[in-house]
Amino acid sequence: MRAPDTAPRARVGDVLLSVEDVSLSFGGVKAISGVSFDIRQGEIRAIIGPNGAGKTSMLNVINGFYHPQQGRITFKGRTRAKMRPYEAAYGGIARTFQNVALFRGMSALDNIMAGRTLKMNVNFFWQLLRYGPAMREEVEHRRVVEEIIDFLKIQEIRRTPVGRLPYGLQKRVELGRALAMQPELLLLDEPMAGMNLEEKEDMSRFILDVNEYYGTTIALIEHDMGVVMDLSDRVVVLDHGIKIADGTPDEVKRDQAVIDAYLGVAH
Amino acid sequence: MFYREAGQFKTSYASDQAIFPILQDRIGIAVILVAAFSLPLYANDFILNAVMIPFLIFALASIGLNLLTGYTGQLSLGTGAFMGVGAYACYKLTSIWPDVNIIVWVICSGFFAAGVGAIFGLPSLRIKGFYLAIATLAAQFFLEWCFIRIAWLYNYNISGAIEVPQRTVLGVIVTGPRATSETRYIVVLAIVVAMTWIASNLMHGRIGRTWMAVRDMDIAAELMGIRLLPTKLMAFAVSSFYCGVAGALMVFLWYGGAEPAVFNINQSFTILFMIIIGGLGSLLGAYLGAALIYILPIVLRFVPEWLGIPIHAATVEHITFMIVGVLIVFFLIVEPAGLARLWSIGKQKLRVWPFPY
Numbered sequence: 001m002r003a004p005d006t007a008p009r010a011r012v013g014d015v016l017l018s019v020e021d022v023s024l025s026f027g028g029v030k031a032i033s034g035v036s037f038d039i040r041q042g043e044i045r046a047i048i049g050p051n052g053a054g055k056t057s058m059l060n061v062i063n064g065f066y067h068p069q070q071g072r073i074t075f076k077g078r079t080r081a082k083m084r085p086y087e088a089a090y091g092g093i094a095r096t097f098q099n100v101a102l103f104r105g106m107s108a109l110d111n112i113m114a115g116r117t118l119k120m121n122v123n124f125f126w127q128l129l130r131y132g133p134a135m136r137e138e139v140e141h142r143r144v145v146e147e148i149i150d151f152l153k154i155q156e157i158r159r160t161p162v163g164r165l166p167y168g169l170q171k172r173v174e175l176g177r178a179l180a181m182q183p184e185l186l187l188l189d190e191p192m193a194g195m196n197l198e199e200k201e202d203m204s205r206f207i208l209d210v211n212e213y214y215g216t217t218i219a220l221i222e223h224d225m226g227v228v229m230d231l232s233d234r235v236v237v238l239d240h241g242i243k244i245a246d247g248t249p250d251e252v253k254r255d256q257a258v259i260d261a262y263l264g265v266a267h
Numbered sequence: 268m269f270y271r272e273a274g275q276f277k278t279s280y281a282s283d284q285a286i287f288p289i290l291q292d293r294i295g296i297a298v299i300l301v302a303a304f305s306l307p308l309y310a311n312d313f314i315l316n317a318v319m320i321p322f323l324i325f326a327l328a329s330i331g332l333n334l335l336t337g338y339t340g341q342l343s344l345g346t347g348a349f350m351g352v353g354a355y356a357c358y359k360l361t362s363i364w365p366d367v368n369i370i371v372w373v374i375c376s377g378f379f380a381a382g383v384g385a386i387f388g389l390p391s392l393r394i395k396g397f398y399l400a401i402a403t404l405a406a407q408f409f410l411e412w413c414f415i416r417i418a419w420l421y422n423y424n425i426s427g428a429i430e431v432p433q434r435t436v437l438g439v440i441v442t443g444p445r446a447t448s449e450t451r452y453i454v455v456l457a458i459v460v461a462m463t464w465i466a467s468n469l470m471h472g473r474i475g476r477t478w479m480a481v482r483d484m485d486i487a488a489e490l491m492g493i494r495l496l497p498t499k500l501m502a503f504a505v506s507s508f509y510c511g512v513a514g515a516l517m518v519f520l521w522y523g524g525a526e527p528a529v530f531n532i533n534q535s536f537t538i539l540f541m542i543i544i545g546g547l548g549s550l551l552g553a554y555l556g557a558a559l560i561y562i563l564p565i566v567l568r569f570v571p572e573w574l575g576i577p578i579h580a581a582t583v584e585h586i587t588f589m590i591v592g593v594l595i596v597f598f599l600i601v602e603p604a605g606l607a608r609l610w611s612i613g614k615q616k617l618r619v620w621p622f623p624y
Contacts, residue, residue, distance in 0.1 A: 063490055065486070065489075065490065085489045085490045085492075086489065086492045086493070086494050088490070089490060089491055089492030090492055094491070095490050097487065101484045101486060101487040102483075102484065102487070103479060103480050103482075103483035103484055103487070103488075104483050104484070105479055105482065105483050105548065106476070106479050106480075106483065110476055110479070113476055114476040114477065114479075114480045114488075114491065115491060116473075117473060117476065117477055117480075117491060117492060117493055118491070118492040120473045122473075124474070127468065127469060127472050127473065127474050128465050128468055128469060129465075129468060130286075130468035130469075130471060130472055134472060135281060135284075137473075138280075138281075138284055138472060138473075139279070139280045139281050139284065142280040142283075142284060143280060146280070177491075181491065181492075
């Protein structure tokens with residue numbers, strides 16, 4: 001794996017998404033309070049924190065599944081208080097889930113093809129006939145999907161219903177489904193949870209490759225600190241819904257608040 | 268050994284995305300179609316009228332419900348009522364414009380059912396599963412009430428029932444008491460085959476994938492940009508379209524007349540049982556389920572006669588009920604995912620035969 005470097009690299013561009021002063025609560029429970037951070041074009045941004053820190057809630061806010069009570073989200077220069085999930089998808093935000101959320105009744109190929117839904121627009125009547133433009137569109141998108149299948153090395157399981165696949169491959173198919181959307185911002189919620197070392201290494205390589213070849217900006221939540229420190233350009237640390245640190249992996253590692261949050265404080 | 272795709276190489280994505288990618292399947296479908304269309308040449312009136320026409324109509328209604336429940340995951344108990352909407356719409360249309368081709372009206376009546384189905388599908392955004400089933404019960408009861416109370420729907424007929432008038436297409440009598448069973452069978456078969464083909468096209472394309480995505484994981488589907496309400500309403504509309512056409516066929520080409528009771532809750536349950544036993548999310552399952560629930564009792568009724576066993580007709584009736592009940596339980600224990608799954612497991616076994624795997 002690549003050594004983390006502290007200097008900003010040329011591949012990282014302007015701010016793609018910025019979250020300003022976002023607060024989210026469920027009744028009396030404050031999940032996120034007053035968090036601000038930004039994600040730059042082309043970078044790998046990690047969001048870490050102990051259990052219940054509000055990391056997944058943060059992702060849900062970013063792709064419009066939760067509506068924060070307070071704060072603004074600016075994505076590609078457009079600021080809004082709340083976003084519908086499909087608007088986020090149209091805007092180019094894709095997402096994988098902590099506990100795999102694949103379409104279990106469908107094959108791996110169909111799952112990834114489903115990721116192309118937004119890019120397909122042949123009307124209903126051609127779809128009825130499955131001929132002419134509908135078939136051309138189907139083939140054209142199949143070609144894109146096959147590239148993703150090659151990229152993730154899952155050729156031999158294309159036709160397998162995903163419910164029957166082992167966990168590591170399911171995670172990979174889910175990444176493929178998100179990539180099929182050709183997103184500008186890819187949100188990965190614990191892409192390595194429950195994996196063994198080898199699977200983690202594979203997944204890390206895919207994440208780096210996605211970032212490098214497709215230039216996709218990635219925000220990931222992960223608990224494996226080794227992976228986070230190696231992969232990410234910048235890290236934001238949440239604890240009890242509050243941002244306690246933000247910076248390069250090295251800065252974050254030395255931050256006293258972060259050490260306290262993870263290891264506890266002597267009383 | 269005979270069912271194997273060895274040597275059949277796909278050279279384009281189009282041929283790999285085909286609905287029947289394996290040659291043997293295509294031959295099988297062709298044989299079945301030829302047999303089905305030539306059936307009037309060697310089958311008697313009873314087979315056509317009492318077995319095949321109802322079977323095809325039930326299969327069409329099952330496909331309709333399967334599109335909604337099996338593919339999109341929205342449980343519905345309004346099937347009977349949506350069939351009724353199709354039947355009454357067809358009746359009114361042909362009463363008002365008697366000169367228009369009746370087959371056109373049968374298809375058009377599906378659009379009325381689709382509209383009504385989409386309206387009663389609105390609760391599906393908020394509620395799922397059994398609760399949605401109860402919400403669709405509202406459709407069942409409300410529409411049944413309409414069929415009884417709104418006299419305009421049955422042209423103020425004193426008996427409260429609808430009588431199918433005689434209609435001809437290209438000089439051939441298609442509906443009414445004087446239509447031959449051969450004609451009616453061919454019309455029903457053509458419509459059912461065409462609509463099955465269309466359903467299969469839809470389910471193999473983008474629309475089918477979005478429906479199944481909503482069924483399997485609606486949150487993920489939403490975050491991928493699939494809007495839930497339009498998708499679900501479309502599933503309700505298309506499903507009801509199929510049910511509506513099935514209802515119109517049922518009255519116009521099978522019963523020849525109908526009372527509101529035909530479209531009661533029992534009809535909804537019958538169709539639901541057919542797709543559960545046949546296989547949710549499978550078009551073949553709709554046919555298998557309709558065959559098991561509708562044709563099997565008829566066949567069983569004739570078994571004692573063929574074997575020359577003298578049993579009273581009433582006893583046969585009771586035994587038939589018992590055997591069908593046992594078979595349903597048996598099939599569900601053997602394969603809870605339905606007969607269609609049994610068929611696909613069988614196909615897999617056939618592919619690798621004589622080896623176990």
